[in-house]
Amino acid sequence: MNVEELKRIVSDQQETANEKLNDKRIIDRDVPDLLHYLIIPNALAILGVRRSGKSTLAIRLMRGKKFTYVNFDDEALRGITANDLRHLEEAIYQLYGEVDYLVFDEIHNVEGWELFISRLRDTKRVIITGSNSKMLSGELATYLTGRHSDYILFPFSFKEYLGFKGIKVEEESFYSTRKVAELKRELENYLITGGFPEALILGRSQLNVIYNDILFKDIISRLKIREIEKFREFCRSIISLYSNEVSLNSLAKTLRVDNKTIENWFFGLQNAYLIFPISRYGEKVKQRLTYNKKVYIIDPGLISSIAVKSRDKGRLMENVVALHLLRQKQMGEIYFIRNDYEVDFYDEENSRLIQVTYAMDKIEEREIKGLIREKNRAKELIIVSWDLEYTEKVENREIKVIPLYKFLLK
Structure with a gap:
């Protein structure tokens, strides 16, 4: 794929990411502070089952940050190879100049992606997501030993489910007959x-x-x-x-x-x-x-x-x-x-x-x-x-x- 094609794809995807970043309807996940893992040259991998919200979480972590988002599950990037990844990097720099954070969603769809990430994380803060636990075995473990942290994201917990429903839980909730009945009904x-x-x-x-x-x-x-x-x-x-x-x-x-x-x-x-x-x-x-x-x-x-x-x-x-x-x-x-x-x-x-x-x-x-x-x-x-x-x-x-x-x- 050439740089101009990739610029169009990346630009469209960045628009979608920015919309998610500012969407107030999205529920923030009940997760620890993951950004502290992003100390160069450490990469952060957000893993978990498909459709659990990994992409949204990765994007929401970028509030107030200068970042670029690329989704490799996009059919427009079907067929992209490891050799194309340098063109992708060039497309990002042409569009946005120097960025501090790079978010690569489902990058394991590209065979041979490990060396690309290994090089980038020496100068950039890199987040990758994936729905296959084997993505951190084999070559990646060889190239990034001790230089990546992974966090497994599940679908909504009961607490997050209640947040989605707009139900607040405070300490006094456990002493209210009406509130307890509501919690058990939602459970x-x-x-x-x-x-x-x-x-x-x-x-x-x-x-x-x-x-x-x-x-x-x-x-x-x-x-x-x-x-x-x-x-x-x-x-x-x-x-x-x-x-x-x-x-x-x-x-x-x-x-x-x-x-x-x-x-x-x-x-x-x-x-x-x-x-x-x-x-x-x-x-x-x-x-x-x-x-x-x-x-x-x-x-x-x-x-x-x-x-x-x-x-x-x-x-x-x-x-x-x-x-x-x-x-x-x-x-x-x-x-x-x-x-x-x-x-x-x-x-x-x-x-x-x-x-x-x-x-x-x-x-x-x-x-x-x-x-x-x-x-x-x-x-x-x-x-x-x-x-x-x-x-x-x-x-x-x-x-x-x-x-x-x-x-x-x-």
Whole structure:
């Protein structure tokens, strides 16, 4: 592509970026200060599932900054090569002169992009976005070792969802009967609709569009999958097993697909941030690698749209708690424990054991026994319920029972 063609494309895209920058209807995301990562020669990578708002977040970070935005998902840039990237750089300088920040959206669509970013980040503050976790492996890890920071963006959390709905949450909200009723009503809606911005704006039917885009653009095309119908059946099976342990060997037998193919498909879902496997805790690393994993889905809205028997309230609650923990820890290690009793989450770093149950009247004995059985592992024992809130002592250990809405908002 020549410089003049690229100037036209970049100019059009910059206009769109400036509109987003000044659009007061856009909800600012509940994220930490990401700009402090942009110390030359460090690049910032904003990663996450397609349509989670990565582009908008990257642009909104540019308030008051002199920046240029390029979106490589634009069909006008289809076919651009690594050799064209120098022409793109020239087009930017001809249009805007020296800029302080460069935002490259979905740049992994260009094969060989890593060296381009490696060179630019020596003199510019560079943000890249991507919907494939493998974009920071391989060559990029070689060229930018220790010189990039990544942040994983999820669809709206419950707190962000409330912000989109115009509902303010303050400390006194938790003491108002009317406000608590509103929060629980919206939480019911959130468990069905989820937090994809497009689905909230355009309606739940958009979830199927988002889902198909993830499958075809981020997995099928990249893995060059030919057995598309079997792959789709596999995906629906995985999503239907949300908040459950998954045996890939069993799925391979059921679908009559070889184990290696099933493993590749599973990693494809994981690399596209559609699913998050959590390991069973074992004292030895080998145990953690060989045990079956529990699977959680990127957004409750996709569960309600795609999964078979999607309205299991307890499992939906557990999935939302998993996403909440993953957001906080940015993919840090979280485990589940299965011995005589199960503990849903073991947050080893923060010394917490967490059970999740759809309990409105009474906590079942097995939930308490699971925590007490493993009590020596953690300082804090928590049960997340739908409606209950109290603290009790069992075997000289304090167990906090917290309603889901408060767990997600505090």
